[in-house]
Amino acid sequence: MGKGSITSADVARLANVSQSAVSRTYTPGASVSKSTKERVLAAAEELGYRPNALARAMISGQSKLIAVMFAYLENQFYPVLLEQMCRALQDKGYHPLLFMTETGKQDEVVRRLLDYQVQGLVLASATLSSDLATRCGELGIPVVLLNREIDDPVANCVASDNFTGGKLIAERFVQTGRKKIAYIAGDENSSTNRDREGGFLAGLSAHGMQLHARGCANYNHSEAARVATEMLGGDDLPDAIFVANDYMAFAVMDVVRSHYGLRVPEDIAIAGYDDVPEAAWAPYQLTTVRQSSEVMTENAVTLLTEQIDGKRVEARTIRLPAELIIRTSA
Amino acid sequence: MGKGSITSADVARLANVSQSAVSRTYTPGASVSKSTKERVLAAAEELGYRPNALARAMISGQSKLIAVMFAYLENQFYPVLLEQMCRALQDKGYHPLLFMTETGKQDEVVRRLLDYQVQGLVLASATLSSDLATRCGELGIPVVLLNREIDDPVANCVASDNFTGGKLIAERFVQTGRKKIAYIAGDENSSTNRDREGGFLAGLSAHGMQLHARGCANYNHSEAARVATEMLGGDDLPDAIFVANDYMAFAVMDVVRSHYGLRVPEDIAIAGYDDVPEAAWAPYQLTTVRQSSEVMTENAVTLLTEQIDGKRVEARTIRLPAELIIRTSA
DNA sequence: AAGCGCGTTGCATACGAATGCAAAACGTGG
DNA sequence: CCACGTTTTGCATTCGTATGCAACGCGCTT
Numbered sequence: 001m002g003k004g005s006i007t008s009a010d011v012a013r014l015a016n017v018s019q020s021a022v023s024r025t026y027t028p029g030a031s032v033s034k035s036t037k038e039r040v041l042a043a044a045e046e047l048g049y050r051p052n053a054l055a056r057a058m059i060s061g062q063s064k065l066i067a068v069m070f071a072y073l074e075n076q077f078y079p080v081l082l083e084q085m086c087r088a089l090q091d092k093g094y095h096p097l098l099f100m101t102e103t104g105k106q107d108e109v110v111r112r113l114l115d116y117q118v119q120g121l122v123l124a125s126a127t128l129s130s131d132l133a134t135r136c137g138e139l140g141i142p143v144v145l146l147n148r149e150i151d152d153p154v155a156n157c158v159a160s161d162n163f164t165g166g167k168l169i170a171e172r173f174v175q176t177g178r179k180k181i182a183y184i185a186g187d188e189n190s191s192t193n194r195d196r197e198g199g200f201l202a203g204l205s206a207h208g209m210q211l212h213a214r215g216c217a218n219y220n221h222s223e224a225a226r227v228a229t230e231m232l233g234g235d236d237l238p239d240a241i242f243v244a245n246d247y248m249a250f251a252v253m254d255v256v257r258s259h260y261g262l263r264v265p266e267d268i269a270i271a272g273y274d275d276v277p278e279a280a281w282a283p284y285q286l287t288t289v290r291q292s293s294e295v296m297t298e299n300a301v302t303l304l305t306e307q308i309d310g311k312r313v314e315a316r317t318i319r320l321p322a323e324l325i326i327r328t329s330a
Numbered sequence: 331m332g333k334g335s336i337t338s339a340d341v342a343r344l345a346n347v348s349q350s351a352v353s354r355t356y357t358p359g360a361s362v363s364k365s366t367k368e369r370v371l372a373a374a375e376e377l378g379y380r381p382n383a384l385a386r387a388m389i390s391g392q393s394k395l396i397a398v399m400f401a402y403l404e405n406q407f408y409p410v411l412l413e414q415m416c417r418a419l420q421d422k423g424y425h426p427l428l429f430m431t432e433t434g435k436q437d438e439v440v441r442r443l444l445d446y447q448v449q450g451l452v453l454a455s456a457t458l459s460s461d462l463a464t465r466c467g468e469l470g471i472p473v474v475l476l477n478r479e480i481d482d483p484v485a486n487c488v489a490s491d492n493f494t495g496g497k498l499i500a501e502r503f504v505q506t507g508r509k510k511i512a513y514i515a516g517d518e519n520s521s522t523n524r525d526r527e528g529g530f531l532a533g534l535s536a537h538g539m540q541l542h543a544r545g546c547a548n549y550n551h552s553e554a555a556r557v558a559t560e561m562l563g564g565d566d567l568p569d570a571i572f573v574a575n576d577y578m579a580f581a582v583m584d585v586v587r588s589h590y591g592l593r594v595p596e597d598i599a600i601a602g603y604d605d606v607p608e609a610a611w612a613p614y615q616l617t618t619v620r621q622s623s624e625v626m627t628e629n630a631v632t633l634l635t636e637q638i639d640g641k642r643v644e645a646r647t648i649r650l651p652a653e654l655i656i657r658t659s660a
Numbered sequence: 661a662a663g664c665g666c667g668t669t670g671c672a673t674a675c676g677a678a679t680g681c682a683a684a685a686c687g688t689g690g
Numbered sequence: 691c692c693a694c695g696t697t698t699t700g701c702a703t704t705c706g707t708a709t710g711c712a713a714c715g716c717g718c719t720t
Contacts, residue, residue: 007676018700023678030679033698053445054384054393055676058705063384068428072413074607079409083402086430090439095446098398098428100416109420115383116425221607254612277404277551282584283613337706348670353708360709363668385706388675 015043071125142307162195165322170203178240186244224248246272269330287330345373401455472637492525495652500533508570516574554578576602617660
C-alpha cells in the first residue's frame with residue numbers, strides 16, 4: 001500500500017483546494033460548491049483516487065462491515081442463503097466479512113471479528129452457540145440469528161414457523177393414511193429441531209397418534225444414512241418418515257430405495273424441511289416445508305440496518321409462515 | 331463504537347505505562363520486558379481491551395483482508411470451495427471479505443473492494459471477466475484465479491488439468507464401446523469449458539471418432555435440462571453424453587430418465603466434471619473427474635500469501651492432475 | 661568508580677480521511 | 691456602497707495504533 005496509494009491530499013494539491021474539500025466531495029450532503037466538486041472529481045479521476053474505507057471507518061465509526069458466520073455450507077440451504085445475504089448487504093452499502101466456524105472455536109473467531117469493528121453480526125447454521133450472541137449484544141452491536149430462535153432479548157431472530165411446519169407434515173402423513181410414523185432429528189440442541197419435532201408430535205397427537213420410531217442424525221448426511229439404515233433394519237418398518245431437513249432426507253431416501261429396495265412413497269413416505277432447490281429434482285421430488293431464503297434474508301437485513309441506524313433499539317423475532325410443498329415423496 | 335470502545339491509551343493509563351508499551355505488547359517481536367507485558371495484559375484483561383484492527387491496518391499497511399469473489403453458489407462445487415478457502419485464510423490470520431457479483435457489475439464491486447485495502451483477491455466461478463484481474467495486478471495486489479486460467483502474466487491460476495480430464499472421459503466412453511457421443515458445454519467463454527471440450531475432442535479423434543451432437547447450457551441447471559430435452563428429442567439419439575460439469579449432469583440425467591424413460595448407463599452413458607459430493611449419491615452415481623477443492627484451496631492460499639509476503643513476485647499457474655472417478659453412470 | 665553496551669521505555673509523529681469552528685467569499689437588499 | 695445573511699472554504703484536530711528516535715537504567719568490564 002504505502003507507496004502507490006493516492007491520498008486525498010494528493011488530489012487536493014492537484015485540484016488546488018484543501019484536503020477538506022476533497023473529503024466533502026465524497027461525503028453526501030456536505031457543503032461543497034458545484035465548481036470545486038467538479039475540479040476535485042476531475043483531479044481524482046486523473047490520479048485514480050478512491051477514498052480509503054479503513055481511514056473513513058476509523059473517524060466516522062462506520063466500518064460498513066457486517067460479520068457473517070456459518071458453521072457449514074454442505075446443506076444446500078445455506079449457500080443459497082449466503083448468496084442472497086451477500087447481495088442484499090452489498091446493495092445497502094455494507095460488506096460481509098465471512099467466518100466459518102465449528103462450535104468450540106467460536107470464542108476466538110468472535111474476538112477477531114470484533115477487532116474489525118463490524119457494525120452487525122449475522123449468525124447462520126442452527127448449531128452456533130447462543131450466549132455468543134448475547135455477548136455481542138452487550139457490546140452494542142446488533143445481532144441477527146438466521147434460522148434459529150433464542151429467548152435472549154438482545155438478539156434478533158428470523159426463522160420460519162417451524163412448529164407449524166412440523167405440524168403440517170404430520171397432518172399430511174395422517175391424511176394420506178400413514179400409521180407407523182417415524183422422525184429423524186437434526187441437532188438436538190437446535191431450536192429448529194425442537195420446534196419441528198414439537199409441531200410434528202403435536203400434529204400426530206391431535207389425531208390420537210404417536211411416534212413409531214425416532215433417531216437423531218445431527219443434520220448430517222452420512223449420519224442420516226446410518227440412522228435410516230438402522231431404522232429400516234428391523235421387521236416393524238415405519239411407513240412414513242419425517243426427516244428434520246431436506247439435506248438429510250436425501251440420504252434417507254437413498255437408503256430406503258437403494259439399500260432396501262423400498263419404493264417412495266408406496267412403501268414409505270418421506271418428508272423433509274427447507275425446500276432446497278434439489279428437493280424439486282426428479283429423483284427426489286420431496287414433499288417438504290418451504291423456507292424462503294429471499295424473505296429470510298430480506299427480513300434479516302432490515303432488522304440489522306434498522307438497529308444500526310438507531311431506528312429501533314429492542315430486538316425482534318420474526319417468524320415466517322410455513323408453507324407445505326407437496327411433491328410425490330409424501 | 332465511539333463510546334464503549336476501550337483504547338490502548340486506557341489500558342496504558344491503568345497499567346501505568348505508555349501507550350507504546352501497550353502497542354508493543356500486541357506486536358510480536360517488539361521490545362517489551364516480561365514484567366510490563368504482564369501488567370499490560372492484566373490491565374487489558376480487566377478492561378476487555380482488544381486492538382482495533384482498522385487502526386492497526388492503517389498504520390501498518392496490513393489490513394489482513396482478502397477479497398473473495400464468486401459469481402454464484404448454486405453449483406455445489408463452489409460452496410465447498412468457499413468454505414475451505416475461508417477456513418484456510420482464517421488459519422493464516424487473514425479475513426475473507428466476500429463479494430457476489432454477476433458479470434457486468436464487476437467494475438463497481440472491484441472498486442469497492444479496493445477501498446478496503448485488501449491485500450489479495452481470490453476469484454472463483456468460471457464466468458468472471460479476466461481483464462479485471464489484470465487491473466488489480468497493476469495495482470500491485472496479488473490475484474488468484476480459482477478454476478480458471480488466463481494468460482495474463484499478473485494473475486496466479488489454480489485449476490485442474492481440464493484438458494486431460496476431458497480426454498479421460500473420452501477414453502472411458504470409447505473403451506466402453508460408445509459410438510454416438512455428445513457434449514454439453516458450459517460457458518463458451520470460460521477456460522474450463524474450452525479445455526474440457528478440447529481434451530474431450532482430442533481424446534475422441536485419437537480414436538478416429540468425432541462428436542455426434544453438441545449443445546451449450548452455460549453451466550446452468552435449467553438450461554442443461556432444456557438442452558438435453560432437445561438433444562434427445564430427435565430420433566438419432568446419442569449413446570453417451572459428456573456434460574461440462576456435475577451440476578448440469580444431474581439435470582441431464584433427470585431428463586434422460588424421467589422425461590424420456592431411458593436407462594443410465596444402459597441406454598446412455600453420462601459423465602460430468604468436478605466430483606461434487608452429490609455425484610456420489612445413489613440416484614446419480616456419476617462418473618466424473620475429481621477436482622480436489624482441498625488441494626485447490628491450499629495451493630491458492632499459498633500462492634497468495636507468498637506474493638503478499640514478497641517471497642515471490644511473478645505469478646504462477648498451477649495445474650492439478652485430473653483424476654477419473656468411475657461410478658456407474660458411465 | 662567510570663565507561664560501555666544492551667535491553668526498555670516514552671515521546672512524538674504518522675497513517676488517511678472526517679468534521680467543528682472561524683474566516684472568507686458570495687449574494688442580496690436597502 | 692455598505693451591512694447582513696448565507697454558502698464555501700481552510701485550519702486544526704481527531705480516530706486508535708505503530709514505530710523511529712533519543713533517553714534511560716541496568717549490569718558488566720577494566
